[in-house]
Amino acid sequence: MPVKRNYSGRTFGQITLDAPAENRPGYWKGRCICGNEVQKRIDNLKRPGNHTCGRCKPVPRIVEPETAARIAALEAALTLIRQEIAAMRIGHVPLELANRQSAICE
Numbered sequence: 001m002p003v004k005r006n007y008s009g010r011t012f013g014q015i016t017l018d019a020p021a022e023n024r025p026g027y028w029k030g031r032c033i034c035g036n037e038v039q040k041r042i043d044n045l046k047r048p049g050n051h052t053c054g055r056c057k058p059v060p061r062i063v064e065p066e067t068a069a070r071i072a073a074l075e076a077a078l079t080l081i082r083q084e085i086a087a088m089r090i091g092h093v094p095l096e097l098a099n100r101q102s103a104i105c106e
């Protein structure tokens with residue numbers, strides 16, 4: 001009988017182990033950095049490599065408030081530009097749209 005080592009709290013690649021899996025000798029329960037829960041063979045985890053859950057959810061990126069505000073402003077400007085291009089393609093720019101366009105350029 002091999003000595004049961006405690007891997008609780010240990011991290012292998014992206015997996016942080018919690019406790020031995022119930023009814024699955026050699027397996028541990030843990031959590032991937034993406035949030036998915038996993039059960040992995042400890043023998044596999046101890047091998048070098050980037051261990052993941054294998055079905056990672058995208059980890060949301062943290063966007064600074066100033067960056068988020070700038071993105072919103074640029075998207076708003078882009079919407080106006082697209083409206084103006086569409087208007088020009090059909091042959092005229094409505095006065096109200098032209099005024100809005102010049103307002104964001106000041």
Ligand SMILES: [Zn+2]
Nearest residue numbers: 032034053056
């Ligand atoms: Zn994952």
